Structures are given as structure tokens and as C-alpha cells.
Amino acid sequence: MLRKRVIVCLDVRDGKTTKGIKFSENVDIGDPVEMAETYYREGVDELVFYDITASAERRGIMLDVVRRVAERIFVPFAVGGGIASVDDMRAVLLAGAEKVSVNSQAVRNPDIISTGAMRFGAQCIVLAMDVKADPRVPSGYRVVIDGGRVETELDARDWARRAVELGAGEIVVNSIDTDGVKNGYEITLTRMISEAVGVPVVASGGAGVPEHLREVLVDGKADAALVASMVHFGEYSIPTIKQYLQTHGVSVRASAAPF
Amino acid sequence: MRIGIVDYDAGNLTSVETALRRIGADFFTTADPDAIFEADRVVFPGVGEARAAMEVLNARGLSEALRRYADSGRLILGICVGAQVILDASDERDVSCLALIPGRARRFPVSELKVPQIGWNGVEHDNQALFAGVPSGGEFYFVHSYYPAPAETRDTIGWTEYGVRFASAFRRDNVYAVQFHPEKSGPYGLRVLTNFITMKEQ
Helix, strand or coil, rough: CCCCCEEEEEHHHCCEEEEEEEEEEEEECHHHHHHHHHHHHHCCCCEEEECCCCHHHHHHHHHHHHHHHHHHHCCCCEECCCCCCCHHHHHHCCCCCCEEEEEEHHHHHCCHHHHHHHHHCCCHHEEEEEEECCCCCCCCCCEECCCCEEEEEEEHHHHHHHHHHHHCEEEEECCCCCCCCCCCCCCCHHHHHHCCCCCCCCCCCCCCCEEEEEHHHCCCCCCEEECCCCHHHHCCCHHHHHHHHHHCCCEECCCCCCC | CCEECCCCCCCCHHHHHHHHCCCCCEEEEEEECCCCHHHHHHEEECCCCHHHHHCCCCCCCCHHHHHHHHHHCCCEEEEHHHHHCCCCCCHHHHHCCCCCEEEEEECCCCCCCCCCCEEEEEECCCCCCCCCCCCCCCCEHHHHHEEEEECCCCHHEEEEEEEEEEEEEEEEEEEEEECCCCCCCCHHHHHHHHHHHHHCCC
């Protein structure tokens, strides 16, 4: 049986892991390579790095981080943030990432999904979407971009379906409303997207305690759950989260002794 | 022990190279059909599509080289699409493959399960040398829409359940194949790669 995945998310700015609440008040919290290695040893199933470096000139720093991560962890990881072309995708994949994640750029230019999927395979292309509850659109959820600052015309469910048609192999659904506030994932949203598409759905935004992961993996029908603050600040570790899930009926990967 | 990695544009070899470096393997990567004969053992990775993979392998003379390499009795390890094309054929656009082991790669049947299978799944195995140090049922990382179906039950050495119970690892004589990605499967994956380069021929 396929296991549910626990994914750790690291926001990286100028080569440092950073953490903000609702996309503001960012503070540096450590070295992404060292943090990645710690999570790997603890048995994380996958990692995702979002490059939130503001200036394009400093993007090379991120590729260096990706290369160093690839040398030290042997589970899949994705890289997102500032991926605007197939060349950007290629650079990240050649540096050792398994997947690339596109968000705002894919809204502006959906062709990047199809071109990327054709060139590298759908399994490499992750569509991340930031979503806000909004009764004015049919599904009740609207896609927002640029870190939640800009509303789009896109309905979240339609956009997820469209992205999969274009070739996205996985969808990350991040709720702007719950992100960073640790009151739990947006279950209704996650479940709706998961039922709408035939590819894996990763829930993001709102994890505060292990029960939140159980809820979204079971009730929200997510295939994977993304965590950040709850592990970055040492409140919970990957083994304690997984142990909770396993004892509450969610099948997860057992940790293996380092080799 | 020198390992040759076959490069045929079928995706990214970086992660296989990095994993082999981590376990201290002496390896080289080549797209040259003659150069693979300099290797004591061959790792044959692949992501993407079986037909595209076979077109490149045929065009570059690598199909013939891999068949001859297999005949030489030295060990080969196919990974993911590299495992699928070791069989006779694939349902993926109905392509003929290397035919090193009888069988074909089949599409997962339509069901509620998502395709591709992406993520960690258990591999039950019968304790062959390739899995030394890995408990039966230990998890490995999978990404695939087609699964290997060797014609002979006795060729299967690892089983995984995803709607169907399929051969996630199979072997005939010196030819080994794993559907999962050992290079991305954490400690167990590194263990399998280490076993492949250190195990005795049997």
C-alpha cells in the first residue's frame, strides 16, 4: 500500500532558511542544507525548497544550495520559486532536484507546465497554487499569486484540473487563509481538489499539531502533508509526527537507521 | 569493481551518480556502446517513456551492446524505465524492448488509485542478496504509470501492492531490475545499491 507522505517545506532567502507568517515578518532560522540533512536522518519522506530570494542576480545561490542538498539527502526533493522557463527547470533538475514547482509563473504562462512536462516528464512538474476562500467563484476558492498579494480570475478547482491536463504530475494546495496560523489545514479545499484530479495532492498551510496532518490525510484525502513551523522550531520532530499518524491509522513510511 | 552508468538521455543521472558517490563506488558514466564493456557491472537508470528510451537505445547501438553485455554474464541493474525495458515489450505505445527477461510492462488498471503511483511503498522480498540488510516490507520510492510483469513467476524477487500486486524487483541470472528508485529511497535504497556493487555473482 502506498504510504502517506510527510514533506518538510523550507523557504530559502539568499541561501538561508527563513520563516514568515502569512508571507510577511520573515526571520532567518538556519542553513537549509544542514536542516535538510537533519530531516533526512529523521526520516522525512520528501522536502520542498521555495526560493523567495527577491533579486534575480542572487538566484545562483539557490542552485548552489540545491547541489549541496542533493549530495547529502537521498529522498526526493522539489524546488520552486522564480521558475519562469524551461531553462530554469533544467538548471534545478540538473543540480539534483527531483521535481520543480511552479506557481505564479504558471498562472501567467500555463505553457510552462506543458513544455516542462513534455521535456522532463509530468512526474517532475509540480503545480503549487495559493488559494483563498472566496464565495464569488464557483468552487468557493480563488487562486491568488505573488505570495497572496494579487487575486486572479481563476477558480481553484478549474485551475487544478487545467494544470493536470497540461501535464502537472502533482498539485500542492496552499491555503492562504490557514498558512502560518497553525490551526489546521483547509480540509474542505484539500478534499475538493483531491477529488477533482487524478494526480497526488499535497496539502499545505496550517499544520500546528500531528492531528492536523491526520485530518487532512484522511478527511481531506491528501496524499501528502507539508509541514514547516511545527518542525522548524523543534516543537515536533518527524518521528513523533509519524508515530502519531501510524498509531492513528495512517500508513506512513517507517524510519530506517542511517546507512 | 568499476561500475558503468548507461547514459541515454533518459532523464537525469545526477541522483544515481550522487548516490553511488555517497556509497564510495568507483563509477563512470557513458553513452558509448563500446565503453560499457570496460565496466565490471552496469547500472541502467531511466525515467520518462519506454518508447522514447528504446528509440535512443536502438539509435545509439546501446540495445545491442546491453544484450551482449548481459550475455557476458556480468551484472546489470535496471532502474525504473531501465527496469521496464529489460522485458520483451511495454504497453507504453506498444514498444518492443530489450528482451533480456521475458515479460512486459503493463499500464496500471483504471481504478480509484491515482496514476502515476508517486511515493513510498513497501517491497516484500525473499531475502536475495540484492536486499541484504533490508527488512521485507521496507519502503522504497516509486514514480511510475506502468509496472513490470515478468512472464515467469520465478523471476520476481520483490513484490509491491498498488491496485495490483506487481514485480517491483525481478531478476534472471545476472540481470537485475527494480521498478523503484534506490537512489531516492533513503537508507534502504543506498543499501540496495551497495549490495549490487558488492554482492557475489550467483
